[in-house]
Amino acid sequence: MAGEFADRAALDAVLDRALAASNADETEVLIAASDSSLTRFTHNFVHESVTERNAQMSVRAVIGKRTGVAGTNRLDESGIAEVVKRAYEMAKLSTEDPMFPGLPASQDGVSEVPGSFDPATATATPEMRAAAVADIAKVMRVNDLYAAGYVSTQSDAFVIGNSKGVRRFHQGTDSAINVKAIGSDSSGYAEGFSKRFSDLEPTALAERAAKKAVAGKNPRALEPGKYTVILEAPAFREFLGYLSWIGFGAQPFDEGSSFLSGHIGEKLVGENVTVRDDYAHPLGSGIPFDFEGVPRQQVTLVERGVARSVVYDSYYAAKLHHANTGHALPAPNSEGPLPLNVVVDPGSTPLEDMIKDVQHGVLISRTWYIRLVDQKQTMITGMTRDGLFLIERGRVSKGLKNMRFNESIVGALGRCDLASALVRSESHVLPAVRIEGFTFSSGTEF
Amino acid sequence: MQFESEAQRVLDTAAQGGAQYADVRFGQTRDEHLEVRNGVVSSLSDGESAGFSVRALVDGAWGFASSADIRDAELDRVAALAVAIAKASAKVRGHGISLVPVPPSVGSYATPFEVDPASVSLGERVDYLLSAEKEIRAVKGVTVARAWLDIWRTNKYFANSEGSKIDQRLLQCGSAIHALAVGERDVQDRCFPGTGGLYQTGGYEIIRKAKLLENARRIGEEAVALLDADQCPSDTTDIVLSGDQVSLQIHESIGHALELDRVMGWEANFSGTSFATLDKLGSFRYGSNQVNVVIDMTCPLALATHGYDDEGVAATPVDLIRDGILVGYMAGRDTAGTAKVGLSGCVRAEYWGRLPMIRIGNVNLEPGTVPAEHLFDDIKQGVYMESNRSWSIDDKRLNFQFGCQLGYEIKDGKKGRMLKNPTYAGMTPAFWRSCDAIGDAQSWVAWGTPNCGKGEPLQTARSCQGAAPTRFRNVSVGVAYGG
Numbered sequence: 001m002a003g004e005f006a007d008r009a010a011l012d013a014v015l016d017r018a019l020a021a022s023n024a025d026e027t028e029v030l031i032a033a034s035d036s037s038l039t040r041f042t043h044n045f046v047h048e049s050v051t052e053r054n055a056q057m058s059v060r061a062v063i064g065k066r067t068g069v070a071g072t073n074r075l076d077e078s079g080i081a082e083v084v085k086r087a088y089e090m091a092k093l094s095t096e097d098p099m100f101p102g103l104p105a106s107q108d109g110v111s112e113v114p115g116s117f118d119p120a121t122a123t124a125t126p127e128m129r130a131a132a133v134a135d136i137a138k139v140m141r142v143n144d145l146y147a148a149g150y151v152s153t154q155s156d157a158f159v160i161g162n163s164k165g166v167r168r169f170h171q172g173t174d175s176a177i178n179v180k181a182i183g184s185d186s187s188g189y190a191e192g193f194s195k196r197f198s199d200l201e202p203t204a205l206a207e208r209a210a211k212k213a214v215a216g217k218n219p220r221a222l223e224p225g226k227y228t229v230i231l232e233a234p235a236f237r238e239f240l241g242y243l244s245w246i247g248f249g250a251q252p253f254d255e256g257s258s259f260l261s262g263h264i265g266e267k268l269v270g271e272n273v274t275v276r277d278d279y280a281h282p283l284g285s286g287i288p289f290d291f292e293g294v295p296r297q298q299v300t301l302v303e304r305g306v307a308r309s310v311v312y313d314s315y316y317a318a319k320l321h322h323a324n325t326g327h328a329l330p331a332p333n334s335e336g337p338l339p340l341n342v343v344v345d346p347g348s349t350p351l352e353d354m355i356k357d358v359q360h361g362v363l364i365s366r367t368w369y370i371r372l373v374d375q376k377q378t379m380i381t382g383m384t385r386d387g388l389f390l391i392e393r394g395r396v397s398k399g400l401k402n403m404r405f406n407e408s409i410v411g412a413l414g415r416c417d418l419a420s421a422l423v424r425s426e427s428h429v430l431p432a433v434r435i436e437g438f439t440f441s442s443g444t445e446f
Numbered sequence: 447m448q449f450e451s452e453a454q455r456v457l458d459t460a461a462q463g464g465a466q467y468a469d470v471r472f473g474q475t476r477d478e479h480l481e482v483r484n485g486v487v488s489s490l491s492d493g494e495s496a497g498f499s500v501r502a503l504v505d506g507a508w509g510f511a512s513s514a515d516i517r518d519a520e521l522d523r524v525a526a527l528a529v530a531i532a533k534a535s536a537k538v539r540g541h542g543i544s545l546v547p548v549p550p551s552v553g554s555y556a557t558p559f560e561v562d563p564a565s566v567s568l569g570e571r572v573d574y575l576l577s578a579e580k581e582i583r584a585v586k587g588v589t590v591a592r593a594w595l596d597i598w599r600t601n602k603y604f605a606n607s608e609g610s611k612i613d614q615r616l617l618q619c620g621s622a623i624h625a626l627a628v629g630e631r632d633v634q635d636r637c638f639p640g641t642g643g644l645y646q647t648g649g650y651e652i653i654r655k656a657k658l659l660e661n662a663r664r665i666g667e668e669a670v671a672l673l674d675a676d677q678c679p680s681d682t683t684d685i686v687l688s689g690d691q692v693s694l695q696i697h698e699s700i701g702h703a704l705e706l707d708r709v710m711g712w713e714a715n716f717s718g719t720s721f722a723t724l725d726k727l728g729s730f731r732y733g734s735n736q737v738n739v740v741i742d743m744t745c746p747l748a749l750a751t752h753g754y755d756d757e758g759v760a761a762t763p764v765d766l767i768r769d770g771i772l773v774g775y776m777a778g779r780d781t782a783g784t785a786k787v788g789l790s791g792c793v794r795a796e797y798w799g800r801l802p803m804i805r806i807g808n809v810n811l812e813p814g815t816v817p818a819e820h821l822f823d824d825i826k827q828g829v830y831m832e833s834n835r836s837w838s839i840d841d842k843r844l845n846f847q848f849g850c851q852l853g854y855e856i857k858d859g860k861k862g863r864m865l866k867n868p869t870y871a872g873m874t875p876a877f878w879r880s881c882d883a884i885g886d887a888q889s890w891v892a893w894g895t896p897n898c899g900k901g902e903p904l905q906t907a908r909s910c911q912g913a914a915p916t917r918f919r920n921v922s923v924g925v926a927y928g929g
Contacts, residue, residue, distance in 0.1 A: 039534075041538065042712050042714055042715070043540055044538075045540025045541075046534075046538045047540075047543070048508060048510070048801060049508065049531045049532075049534065050531075050801050050903070051512070051527060052499075052512045052800070053512070053513045054495075054512075056495065069489075071492070071493030071494065072493070072495070073496060074494070086492050090490050090492060090568065091490075093490075093567075093568040093569055094487045094490050095486055095487045095572065095576070097486040097488070098486075126509070126530065126531040126534035127537070129534070130535060133538045137538065148711060148714035150715065152902075152903075180714055180715040182711075182714060255626065256589060256628040257628050257633045332479075332490065332491050333489070334489055368840065369839055370838065371836040371838045373836050373867075373926045374633075374867065376631060377631075379926070381836065381849075382838055383838065383840040383841065402845075404840070404845055406926050406927075441925055441926070442871065444873075445721070
């Protein structure tokens with residue numbers, strides 16, 4: 001079913017018709033087709049279960065150095081003709097951007113990431129997702145808890161082409177399980193992501209979340225102050241996600257608002273920190289080309305603590321006289337290019353040993369509502385949730401009520417030690433991390 | 447009505463499959479966005495999307511399916527799929543979901559407007575934004591100047607198995623300017639109007655009344671001046687918040703806290719739950735006597751205003767907080783019975799393809815009696831803060847920390863020196879109880895929030911929190927930089 005919907009020949013035919021219909025100097029067509037399903041649960045029952053099928057086409061028309069973008073999900077003859085015409089009319093009425101370099105020309109082919117598409121995941125049924133929920137609920141009942149979370153499966157296809165010969169196609173699947181185990185005064189969290197639904201283990205994830213909720217009962221309040229903390233991967237991912245947005249793209253770098261602006265080649269964080277963007281990491285979910293059809297490069301952003309590069313699309317590559325790294329977002333976009341597959345190299349210490357080495361500290365399972373306080377200082381604020389624990393003399397000793405933190409991400413990466421195991425969290429691949437002198441500014445009631 | 451026969455086909459198929467209740471929505475959206483950045487048009491887009499969705503209730507469990515293809519075979523497939531999903535859900539169904547009864551609605555609604563955006567040429571729109579952006583860039587020290595506008599049209603048809611048939615045409619518009627100044631050690635920015643622009647229901651008149659051009663030079667100058675301004679001190683002091691900042695405070699610490707699905711744990715794994723639990727209804731002191739909050743989906747100009755929500759419930763004002771006491775929640779047909787509260791018509795989906803859920807609608811803080819220019823009068827020492835820069839609150843909506851773009855010292859009732867990086871923090875009930883003065887109706891604005899996120903899969907909703915500048919006593923300020 002999903003295979004038919006995302007049929008390459010059918011999408012190519014739509015793309016060909018759109019390119020043929022355009023009178024613009026240059027034309028780019030992007031079609032994103034998706035068949036996605038998500039089953040959501042709370043109190044150990046399914047309260048929402050949805051599936052959505054859609055294919056959205058976007059046409060970028062270029063006249064000289066003027067561009068316009070129009071979109072539609074009507075992929076029939078008239079829908080194609082109208083969207084092409086609207087893009088052209090908008091380009092005519094736009095203003096010239098002297099820096100616009102034209103659409104990217106055809107380049108070498110790309111290599112698909114092995115295992116990107118799993119037919120069984122593409123055809124997963126609501127019964128299979130509900131069965132996973134039932135497995136999770138079973139673990140919860142044994143522990144006198146209830147669970148909230150979701151089980152999702154999806155199949156996506158992208159086709160991108162332009163009038164300068166670029167033509168790309170990618171088909172991929174993805175799946176996830178998210179479990180929050182909830183007790184009377186505590187909660188615990190676990191998550192799993194994979195391109196193959198069969199890789200995910202609902203019972204094991206439920207047991208992990210339940211163990212945290214049980215261990216966190218009767219939480220005590222922690223005094224605000226500076227602590228040694230261990231961020232598990234879901235928490236660390238939110239830090240890296242923010243850093244990517246505010247600092248690793250060419251646009252903030254060019255504007256001077258990135259922490260990397262003017263500092264390429266300088267040591268900014270600890271020597272143990274290497275951050276890359278790697279679409280091909282086997283644990284990840286990357287696509288081998290960007291939304292202009294340019295092959296993605298594997299880019300080292302920070303190498304052994306030293307700032308190395310940001311990521312580029314065709315516009316910023318031309319403007320800043322740098323090679324295009326293949327990190328464009330769909331046009332038009334006001335963010336500039338961004339890394340979407342951030343990988344943090346692991347350290348050498350297993351997480352368990354890392355905890356053993358902490359005399360007095362805090363384990364953070366998950367963070368929530370992180371927001372930027374100061375861009376240049378990379379200072380963020382946010383809350384902990386779903387599993388905050390005191391570490392005493394090398395052991396996780398008791399549950400804590402949740403805390404607010406105010407912390408510089410770059411500052412924290414200068415005082416950190418990275419665990420040895422890599423896991424996927426959303427689109428990131430990264431280890432847990434220990435940070436010294438982490439600032440908690442206040443607490444909450446639970 | 448367009449889609450009436452298609453809707454009936456879907457409802458018949460769902461009923462034949464075993465649905466005890468079903469509804470269907472056909473939707474068409476068209477979103478125009480125009481943005482200029484440092485002298486060039488950086489984004490010019492015009493997107494449309496159309497499709498339909500089916501929600502089916504079988505044995506106390508929901509199923510939902512949607513598709514962009516509205517040919518007969520797909521209508522049948524999606525209707526049957528929604529029922530099949532509901533049956534799968536029913537295998538793990540708990541106590542079962544039931545709907546509070548609502549009389550069938552047959553009607554239509556269209557957003558009133560003065561100026562049809564289609565009558566304003568793209569060239570005129572581009573010129574307008576470029577002129578405002580040029581004014582910002584004329585200020586020495588501005589690194590990035592931007593101006594943008596949005597025009598959103600939504601046509602939708604709703605029908606359900608109880609006989610409701612509703613046709614709606616909604617029109618929402620908004621615009622803003624933004625100045626970014628980059629210094630040696632910090633980055634400062636200013637936006638106007640408010641935190642992210644003025645977004646309301648209506649036509650192109652909403653964009654014209656924003657007065658972008660008239661305020662562009664000032665906004666640029668403020669962004670640059672902030673680089674050299676004094677740091678907001680860390681202290682416990684009185685504060686006055688601009689109306690747009692109060693709007694966000696309402697959104698985060700009242701709006702989300704009073705969504706009944708959150709209260710019931712339906713968002714527990716993602717958006718979170720709420721401290722405002724059912725046992726508090728009718729007696730809990732949420733704020734001072736000054737604090738009166740109503741959800742009013744009929745409010746003129748407000749961004750979420752419509753005739754009916756996406757489960758066919760007519761827009762109806764409902765009190766949430768009266769004289770400071772918690773008296774209501776935002777509820778849907780599948781949750782209202784639990785709390786025995788009224789329906790306001792606030793259940794909405796981002797677009798045709800997504801499941802409707804309880805969303806902050808127009809959650810308005812009623813105006814007070816103090817002219818805004820007198821809110822400083824009896825403050826000996828305090829801080830005025832304007833327009834949001836960062837916002838964070840815990841997953842039960844208690845512990846919050848907000849940062850603003852612009853601050854001013856208040857001394858002996860007068861506005862003093864400019865302050866950079868103002869932040870304030872607190873716990874929700876204590877904060878609203880410290881409210882002792884709200885600006886009058888003259889200073890009240892239906893501030894729209896076009897980007898509220900909730901749900902899985904994530905949905906973005908457009909909400910409104912009408913507010914006036916408001917005064918709070920003994921608030922912790924400067925805490926973000928206090929560590």
